[in-house]
Amino acid sequence: MSDPHPLDELLDLYRSDKATAMYDEVVTEREHALQAAELAEAAGAPAATVAAALLHDVGRLTIAWDSAEGAFVAADRAHDSVGERLLGRWFGPEVTAPVGMHVAAKRYLCATEPGYADRLSPVSVRSLEVQGGPMTADEVHAFEARPGWEAAVQLRRWDEQAKSTEPAAKAVDDYRPLLESLLRDG
Template sequence: MINDVMADIEQLFQHFGDKTYGEACSQLTHAISSAWHAQQQQAPQSLVCAAFLHDIGHFIADQRQMAGLDQWGHVNHDVIASDWLQQQGFPASVYLPIRYHVQAKRYVARTMEPSTLSKASFQTLQQQGGPMTDDEALAFERLSGFAEAIELRRYDDLGKPCHTIDVSITPWLALTKQVLIGN
């Protein structure tokens, strides 16, 4: 089963990793850049894995040609990814931050200048409901996994613009497999 899951993940990156969904770099480069930043900040391995896989819901939606897919990807890519990763046997420490990383963007957007977001992030923020209200923010702060979702969001933002790094997927797939085996 683990080898099948890993083959599916690799295949998704092979088929859809070159897409940009409106960003300045490919999704593969963004995934690796986000994970690299998490690793450099000595995040737990599960959060590094989450940083690598956080946008895989776009690929799943693209593969399945799901309604709601547009030039920016899929508006519900967070939930699509989280549900799929949970079904594949990943631990909550991977799929919950992914589930909440869009909400984390809405939370963080309450206090930031819109100009700090990439064009694609600004556009998708509008699709995702805009910045959170105070009541939404209070409810979000109470969720299990809130802190990890905020950290994942930070790594997501650090992965844009994509920095020049080694874009070999091999070490990130190996890390992902270790996290999956460890569950």
């Protein structure tokens, strides 16, 4: 028997049934993650940002699925901070911070980029309300002072695009070497 790998617990979430739950009408959670990572790689993003793109919705895989509700319980309210905290077991802030800020980045873009809010999907518009709506000027200022905010904004754009009917070329395990290179204690 081989020793358990430090990343198994994390990658198992993406190999599990939870990852085959639908993210939206088109893609599963797993496919959404893979497409986001692929977009980050195509943009030439650093490894930590590619990892953040792959793992940005990990909080949704750990928040209980409510079968009566047919939805992840409070997924839009807390999955960013749940994910950030969980990923801190393996990675440093260069990976975890953009994950923790990717919902705030939507509120940021709604406040700072004309036309951005108009391009949001109906689901995303609904969750924006729950998330607090567009940022105020003070919130924009505070957001731009936080380390990792620019990566969070990039991640947000890939997040919006990672809903294609064209499947990603790579599998979750293809990212293992990249993730290993970012392990905090490795």
